[in-house]
Amino acid sequence: MKKDIKKSAKRRLSIAGGQIRGIEEMVDQEKYCVDIITQIEAVREALAGVGSLILRNHLETHVAHDIRHGHEKRATEEILKVYRLAQK
Amino acid sequence: MKKDIKKSAKRRLSIAGGQIRGIEEMVDQEKYCVDIITQIEAVREALAGVGSLILRNHLETHVAHDIRHGHEKRATEEILKVYRLAQK
Amino acid sequence: MKKDIKKSAKRRLSIAGGQIRGIEEMVDQEKYCVDIITQIEAVREALAGVGSLILRNHLETHVAHDIRHGHEKRATEEILKVYRLAQK
Amino acid sequence: MKKDIKKSAKRRLSIAGGQIRGIEEMVDQEKYCVDIITQIEAVREALAGVGSLILRNHLETHVAHDIRHGHEKRATEEILKVYRLAQK
Secondary structure, eight states, X not given: OOHHHHHHHXXXXXXXXXXXXXXXXXXXXXXXXXXXXXXXXXXXXXXXXXXXXXHHHHIIIIIHHHHHTTOHHHHHHHHHHHHHHHHO | OOHHHHHHHHHHHHHHHHHHHHHHHHHHTTXXXXXXXXXXXXXXXXXXXXXXXXXXXXXXXXXXXXXXXXXXHXXXXXXXXXXXXXXX | OOHXXXXXXXXXXXXXXXXXXXXXXXXXXXXXXXXXXXXHHHHHHHHHHHHHXXXXXXXXXXXXXXXXXXXXXXXXXXXXXXXXXXXX | OOHHHHHHHHHHHHHHHHHHHHHHHHHHTTOOHHHHHHHHHHHHHHHHHHHHXXXXXXXXXXXXXXXXXXXXXXXHXXXXXXXXHHHO
16 A cells, blocks of 8 residues: 555545544434534545555555556456445 | 433543543554544544434434423524534 | 426427437537547436426425425425435 | 447437436326435436446447557546546
8 A cells, every 4th residue: 555645545545534523422412413413424435535545555556557557357346346335 | 411321422422531541543554545544433433422422312312402492492402503514 | 387487498398309400410420539428427417407496496386385284294205206316 | 439339329318318207297297206316316327337338338439449559648637627526
């Protein structure tokens, strides 16, 4: 994994983990539902950003390697898999 | 907040927090990108479920109350707000 | 259905229909894939906007009526249904 | 564009166009909002399928070609672009 991507992904995941603990607290203190949902969607978007980052790493390393070594089929199917997950 | 919803939301958020720590570890150990992305999407979906749960609480408590007390406008705008966040 | 919402929804759907015909043409002329996908996502977002508009109508008419007449349960389940569809 | 993908994409787009005309009619006849929204989400999902199909074509043709000819950077950025659109 590229060093800068790894570092950034870990930092963002750590922040997302903190946000989830914050949401747990909001639920515990029975904060306003709409505010809780807004925070949940913020974490979901932050995680989408991490997914995009990891995909960048995948494309820049494995995919290029796969295609140069004749594993196009595998590379294609894997990208389509993560694309479909993102569409949901 | 309804007791059963609160309990379920806290439990699910705690699990999601654990999953995020697991993903941090996967990144740390440089696991296969596609597996990491798949896990990220699983947490995003789990969080969507919590959002849906909190919305249920909101609808069953605040919204009904708001509408009965003439605050239809506010109730409507808030539901549309969370709906649009979900569409993203 | 509220008159202004109906008018706006019909106009937007008509535009979306035109966009889809445009995409069919792009496919026919074998335009660049990334441009085709970008157009598809634009229509998907436009349709999300129509969904949001119809939900506004639903909330402002049926839901308020349902709740005032003791059909809270039905109103809640229906909103949760469309919310979950939006999350996908 | 691959022949089978082109054919399938055109057919699916034509069906989606028909569905949108159906939704216009539902709005015109003021059908139940929840049913209209459900139909809108069905078309959105159908269009997501077409996007996935076009991406498959893109990966199997342009991307492999780009990477073999040293245009990795461009290939990567384009895939990330459509991935981010799908995440929204």
